[in-house]
Amino acid sequence: MSQHNVIRGSRIGAAPERLPQRYExxxxxxxxxxxxxxxxxxxxxxxxxxxxxxxxxxxxxxxxxPDAQNPPGRARAEPHKTHLAYVKERRTDEEGAAILAEALAALHRRRGR
CATH class of the missing domain: 2.20.28.270 (RNA polymerase-binding protein A)
Known part of the structure; x- marks a missing residue:
C-alpha cells in the first residue's frame, strides 16, 4: 500500500495555523x-x-x-392569529363575499351545474 499521498495529523477542511504576527x-x-x-x-x-x-x-x-438598574420588561407576545384573521385584515366582508361567489360559480361550471 502506497503511503505517499497520506497527510497525517490533519483533517479534511483544516486550515493552516495563523501566526500572530500575520494579522491583527x-x-x-x-x-x-x-x-x-x-x-x-x-x-x-x-x-x-x-x-x-x-x-x-x-x-x-x-x-x-445595557442598564443594570432598569432592564427592559418582558416582551409582550402577540396573540396567535388564524388564517381567517389575516384575510379579514386585508379584505372587507363585501370583497370576501364577491370572491366566494366567484369561486362557487367556477366550481359549479366545472361540475356542469
Missing part, C-alpha cells in the same frame, strides 16, 4: 446586558459599531438591556 484582530469592545431575571452577559462588538439597545438573554430568552 479588529478593535473590539465589551457591552454588558442585563435581563429582568438577574442574568447578565457580555457581548463583544466592533469598537466603531453602535451597540443594539436590546439583546436576547442567552439563559431565559427575555430581552436584556
Amino acid at each position: 484582530p479588529a478593535p473590539r469592545r465589551t457591552v454588558t446586558y442585563w435581563c429582568r431575571n438577574g442574568h447578565w452577559m457580555e457581548i463583544l462588538i466592533a469598537a466603531d459599531a453602535v451597540a443594539p439597545p436590546q439583546w436576547d438573554c442567552r439563559r431565559c430568552g427575555h430581552p436584556a438591556g
Whole structure:
C-alpha cells in the first residue's frame, strides 16, 4: 500500500495555523446586558459599531438591556392569529363575499351545474 499521498495529523477542511504576527484582530469592545431575571452577559462588538439597545438573554430568552438598574420588561407576545384573521385584515366582508361567489360559480361550471 502506497503511503505517499497520506497527510497525517490533519483533517479534511483544516486550515493552516495563523501566526500572530500575520494579522491583527479588529478593535473590539465589551457591552454588558442585563435581563429582568438577574442574568447578565457580555457581548463583544466592533469598537466603531453602535451597540443594539436590546439583546436576547442567552439563559431565559427575555430581552436584556445595557442598564443594570432598569432592564427592559418582558416582551409582550402577540396573540396567535388564524388564517381567517389575516384575510379579514386585508379584505372587507363585501370583497370576501364577491370572491366566494366567484369561486362557487367556477366550481359549479366545472361540475356542469
